[in-house]
Amino acid sequence: MRKVVLADKFAEIREHWRPCVVGTLNGQHVKLAKFRGDFVWHHHADEDELFLGVRGHFRVEFRTHVEEIGPGEFVIVPRGVEHRTVAEEEVEVLLFEPVGTRNTGNVQHAVLTAPPYEQL
Amino acid sequence: MRKVVLADKFAEIREHWRPCVVGTLNGQHVKLAKFRGDFVWHHHADEDELFLGVRGHFRVEFRTHVEEIGPGEFVIVPRGVEHRTVAEEEVEVLLFEPVGTRNTGNVQHAVLTAPPYEQL
Numbered sequence: 001m002r003k004v005v006l007a008d009k010f011a012e013i014r015e016h017w018r019p020c021v022v023g024t025l026n027g028q029h030v031k032l033a034k035f036r037g038d039f040v041w042h043h044h045a046d047e048d049e050l051f052l053g054v055r056g057h058f059r060v061e062f063r064t065h066v067e068e069i070g071p072g073e074f075v076i077v078p079r080g081v082e083h084r085t086v087a088e089e090e091v092e093v094l095l096f097e098p099v100g101t102r103n104t105g106n107v108q109h110a111v112l113t114a115p116p117y118e119q120l
Numbered sequence: 121m122r123k124v125v126l127a128d129k130f131a132e133i134r135e136h137w138r139p140c141v142v143g144t145l146n147g148q149h150v151k152l153a154k155f156r157g158d159f160v161w162h163h164h165a166d167e168d169e170l171f172l173g174v175r176g177h178f179r180v181e182f183r184t185h186v187e188e189i190g191p192g193e194f195v196i197v198p199r200g201v202e203h204r205t206v207a208e209e210e211v212e213v214l215l216f217e218p219v220g221t222r223n224t225g226n227v228q229h230a231v232l233t234a235p236p237y238e239q240l
Binding site for chain 1: 121146148150182185192193194197198201
């Protein structure tokens with residue numbers, strides 16, 4: 001029951017594409033991540049996923065269309081829908097998704113797959 | 121799979137203390153609300169609740185302590201914990217909580233209790 005200051009937590013994140021857990025509620029995780037570059041195309045079989053822009057601009061690409069996300073904007077990716085995130089510049093993003101969600105979903109990637117439970 | 125711009129949605133909110141649903145995922149709602157004044161003390165028997173500050177400063181008061189929340193800061197109120205929100209100025213707040221959560225929790229309030237499903 002202590003507040004979390006997003007800026008303080010982002011300052012601790014060194015690696016791109018490695019979401020860190022900053023809160024847990026109702027079986028869901030609040031995660032923070034820094035993105036830069038192109039992520040891998042993937043989907044999550046059983047999890048919907050929310051991306052909220054905090055700093056910088058990035059894209060959430062679907063096979064059908066692209067959403068450009070800036071600070072104060074979010075998009076929800078429903079389960080089963082293939083997507084990837086792309087950031088030309090380093091961006092800071094808040095994610096909301098079920099506990100245990102793997103960042104690369106159905107894909108096991110040698111570099112990009114991150115542990116789902118890293119707490120900050 | 122279209123983005124939501126928080127500022128656009130907040131511009132549509134006229135009433136204080138009346139959360140509006142702007143997203144649904146994994147059985148959870150993303151809600152936006154404007155607070156001003158003192159809310160009623162209450163708890164939620166079965167729901168944890170997250171308050172993320174978007175504009176302005178407000179307090180989340182517990183019986184044990186108070187958290188001051190500004191933009192880019194959040195606090196999670198665990199189920200069963202009595203709390204109230206207080207805003208000296210009008211503030212804009214994002215909430216994450218399970219579908220069906222009533223804003224006044226265990227309390228039925230003639231003025232403050234809002235319908236849990238108002239979609240914006």
